[in-house]
Amino acid sequence: MTEMRVASLASGSKGNAYIVEQDGEALLIDCGLCLKTLRMRLRELLSKSGDGCVPNLCGVLLTHSHSDHAAGLRPLLSKHGVPVYANVMTAEATAIQERIDDSAFVCFENGQSFDVGPFEVSAFSIPHDTSDPVGYLVRGTSVYFHGTDIGMPLDSVGLKLAEADIATLEANHDPVMLRTSGRPPSLIQRIAGPRGHLSNDDAGDLVRRFASPRLSRLALAHLSRDCNAPHLALEAVRSALEEVGRADVLLKVLSQDEATWI
Ligand SMILES: [Zn+2]
Ligand SMILES: [Zn+2]
Incomplete structure (x- = not known):
């Protein structure tokens, strides 16, 4: 094995x-x-x-x-x-x-x-603007949490994150960069809305409240090209991990253009 x-x-x-x-x-x-x-x-x-x-x-x-x-x-x-x-x-x-x-x-x-x-x-419900979207828990020799395209940092999603050894979590946008992006107001509202995407701070919030002692690897996913920057996503989630004494978690950002081992 x-x-x-x-x-x-x-x-x-x-x-x-x-x-x-x-x-x-x-x-x-x-x-x-x-x-x-x-x-x-x-x-x-x-x-x-x-x-x-x-x-x-x-x-x-x-x-x-x-x-x-x-x-x-x-x-x-x-x-x-x-x-x-x-x-x-x-x-x-x-x-x-x-x-x-x-x-x-x-x-x-x-x-x-x-x-x-x-x-x-097993699949769990997530809030997003399409019919019945889900995240996944995959159990093998480790437990993997997969959650992208999540409108809000719901407790129900966090409780799944708490079961994981390895996790991929959305950190889609920086709220200030999104607001000042020049995108149409309706699109900004959609992305920031309760059925849109998680901001860096939302991801940090979930991690702060639900990262369990078993979490060892965390990858930040689905970053917006125009409304986020890898260092901003990393900073937001790293400080959340530090706050709960989990600076040891291996943290990385995933790329649109490159394959990455998590
Ligand atoms: Zn997507
Ligand atoms: Zn989507």
Whole structure:
């Protein structure tokens, strides 16, 4: 048995894809990249860790139907007959939007555990402006929390974070940069709203209240290119970790353009 490892292939509004790997089996969380980029990032990742063999893809977990998370599904499925796990509303919305046959989806109920390869997976509700969006807990040799596209730092989300050894958490924007971005007021309202995206401070708030002693690795995800900067996201969450005596947590930011081991 090998230890669970987690990586980002891309993170941000131009496309999201994350990998959880163990025992030569891999789960893809979201598929917002074209197949060419997905393969390129996977090779980049494996060369960073010195691995020779590509893990077997045992399933795709879909968080929600927005195209930055789902636009690469159809090309992936045309080459690899891999099951896509989603709740019913996400499966229905994605099937229509991405022109994918219903039979590609394996539907679950939020909160119910199911097995994929060596992993036990459960989905939890998050507030975001689409039908029934979720985050995931993936249990293998470690417990992995995956939460992006979250409108508010809800306790229900934090309680899932508290179960994790490894976590990916959204830190989308700096509120001042968002307000002064020159974007249309309706878009600013949408992003900052209760069904939009987590700010750096929101991410810090969740971490301050819910990072448990078991949390060892934390990656900040889905950073806005125009309304955030990696050092701002890191500062906000690092100071939250320091406040609760957890400066030892390995903290990093994920990139839109580069594969990163978490
Ligand atoms: Zn997104
Ligand atoms: Zn979204």
